[in-house]
Amino acid sequence: MKRTRPLKRKPKRSEPKHREPEAVDPRSIDDDPVVQGILTAISQKRLKPGAKLGEDKLAAAFGTTRIHIRQALSHLASRKVVMQIPNRGAFVYRPSWEEAQDIFAARRIIETAAVSAAVDRLDKAGKAELKAHMEREARHDRNDRWASLSLTAEFHILVAKLAGNRVLLEMSRELMLRTSLAIATFEQPGEPDCSPDAHPDIGALILARDKAGAVHAMRHHIEEMEQRIRPRDGEDEVDELTAIFQEIGARARAGG
Amino acid sequence: MKRTRPLKRKPKRSEPKHREPEAVDPRSIDDDPVVQGILTAISQKRLKPGAKLGEDKLAAAFGTTRIHIRQALSHLASRKVVMQIPNRGAFVYRPSWEEAQDIFAARRIIETAAVSAAVDRLDKAGKAELKAHMEREARHDRNDRWASLSLTAEFHILVAKLAGNRVLLEMSRELMLRTSLAIATFEQPGEPDCSPDAHPDIGALILARDKAGAVHAMRHHIEEMEQRIRPRDGEDEVDELTAIFQEIGARARAGG
């Protein structure tokens, strides 16, 4: 790479004409099974915020090598889904209380705009998709917690899809995930992420092309979600085991 | 990690109590000099969409090893600033025409919301920051193209900052960069990214707490930007060098 000779009439390579990268396999790292696995595990709340994601463990679990794991974790860290700390490892991202509020505020902005656009450009195919989803959500098994979580997330994604803006769709996906983390971090135990009745209402309003109504319903729905979380004061530093053992101790004292 | 033995009274390690990763150096990969270098090179349009980012070249240029380059490129690929193609390498991302339009639409949504929030929560410090930036932008050297580009980008970032939502700020940063790429891909040569007079107007309206006016001005400003780009039909496949040499040939014919 060093240009020792100042001039050379015939350079070995005449201005390397790198071909433009059109028409090539656009497969992204998002399709990586490790990324997908961690993502669904998080959105289904099988991985809690703060959980350690050891490279060797994951490599063994996914039956692959540490390099793929590193790539996947780096990608997820770029998307703020995991947090990487030098020489310490990767952890499921745990948003701060302020960040959680910012996430909900961003969703309010983006998803109301998405609903509005979805109503504007709703067509035959869109109506069909929406109806199909609403039916699936109506008759799903409410006892299957993991399926429920997946379905409720899919509704919001579907609305973003109907808006017809891929950039907005990516942002919605990212915000959905970060919402999962925010809720998992600050939720009161036992409550669902979405109130179960809100989605049919919003869907019906979209199908009726009631733009103002649908936007209002979506905003209300998100505000309702936001009101379900509460800041945990001070307790942040206490690690999970302490809380567990405190509870066990209290139960033991009460029971005997 | 295989649990061959069903029960073990004293496991070698008693439930590894990994400490929660609080209070640790939150330095991100965004601070990496390679990432920053490529980012500023792109936002200053010294790197054009489609440009090849060879790992060895970059490693030599930045005086580091290939591993750091790979990490930086992976991160930038996660943020859709570069495009990585297996076994081909990394290229500066070139958005499609549809994606470019989606980016502007997303900016319309997010930045109007940001302006609105900025007006709402404008305080003494915010006013000072805004005034300071407007002065800098007013008396900057208009012939220094690179400084101009940096300053105009900073205005939009500042507005997002004043909105007080970090998530929205990140999104704005990302959209700014992708706008640079969209404009660089589809611009008519020679035109600036932002119309030079729009920023003082918007800034003044924010300072006057005229929310509706500021929002309208920002929306208009972004729409104006959007109208400066045009789809290029067919020409996409033509090699850059071909275009350059065609121009040189035409100039030679005209000159002699």
Add this chain to the structure above:
DNA sequence: GCCGCAAATATTGGCGCCAATTTTGTGACT
């Protein structure tokens, strides 16, 4: 002289190994 095929070259991808750092466990000392 031009096109197609094949060797050569350059570039990226991946694995193993070892260094650096952190975390855990043990023991001595106050």
Add this chain to the structure above:
DNA sequence: AGTCACAAAATTGGCGCCAATATTTGCGGC
């Protein structure tokens, strides 16, 4: 008994090497 210091183990970080793939160059045939 508690705390500090030190050593051992585990985990992440990084470098060099080699394989896999793409691109360029060179050659021969048409």
